[in-house]
Amino acid sequence: MLPEFSLTEWYDISTGRLRGNRPVVERRLVDLQGCFADEGEYAALLSRENPLLYTVTAVDHSEGVGDLHYGLGVLHPGKVGSEYFMTKGHLHSWREAAEVYIGLSGRGVMLLEDEAAGESRLEPLEANSIVYVPGRTAHRTMNVGDKPLVYLGVYPARAGHDYGAIAKSNFRMIVVEQDGRPVMMARDNSL
Numbered sequence: 273m274l275p276e277f278s279l280t281e282w283y284d285i286s287t288g289r290l291r292g293n294r295p296v297v298e299r300r301l302v303d304l305q306g307c308f309a310d311e312g313e314y315a316a317l318l319s320r321e322n323p324l325l326y327t328v329t330a331v332d333h334s335e336g337v338g339d340l341h342y343g344l345g346v347l348h349p350g351k352v353g354s355e356y357f358m359t360k361g362h363l364h365s366w367r368e369a370a371e372v373y374i375g376l377s378g379r380g381v382m383l384l385e386d387e388a389a390g391e392s393r394l395e396p397l398e399a400n401s402i403v404y405v406p407g408r409t410a411h412r413t414m415n416v417g418d419k420p421l422v423y424l425g426v427y428p429a430r431a432g433h434d435y436g437a438i439a440k441s442n443f444r445m446i447v448v449e450q451d452g453r454p455v456m457m458a459r460d461n462s463l
């Protein structure tokens with residue numbers, strides 16, 4: 273039997289919002305304590321303002337084995353020092369859970385870090401790109417352009433979010449703007 277809820281959602285590419293009144297998760301600068309390498313720049317910006325960095329609207333109808341959830345994300349442009357505005361980043365609580373990110377508009381990159389080996393990689397996330405995030409891979413998104421980055425993430429319903437591991441040891445690499453381009457470098461010998 274087909275479910276009773278609507279199987280179609282409509283989104284507005286100019287706002288990155290879904291139609292209707294779904295709960296929207298908002299993350300502001302203050303919520304990203306510890307994420308940016310340059311703590312001085314972070315504190316300086318936060319003392320002046322607390323900008324909205326991103327919003328996520330999740331569509332999570334059903335929780336069954338085999339079900340999927342998806343989230344529409346809007347990550348605003350901006351920087352803390354030379355580091356781009358970013359998402360908190362996470363591993364999935366169910367480590368095997370992979371995810372597909374579909375870029376809808378704007379220009380971004382995804383920082384991926386394999387949990388076991390600690391290898392890192394940068395992948396472009398923008399209109400016409402699709403990024404496959406394997407299981408056991410921490411993922412964080414950065415806006416490297418000057419317009420909102422709008423994207424869709426699709427993941428197993430039971431994936432869950434583990435922010436704790438990232439909050440504890442952080443991503444090994446950071447992404448900074450150098451000569452107008454995103455460059456990945458080790459957090460330890462940065463800045």
Ligand code: 6PG
Nearest residue numbers: 328343345359360361362425427
């Ligand atoms: C997920 C997705 C995605 C993600 C947002 C915000 O697993 O739900 O990766 O919807 O949650 O891009 O990023 P953070 O969850 O890291 O804040």
Ligand code: NI
Nearest residue numbers: 364371411427
């Ligand atoms: Ni995820």
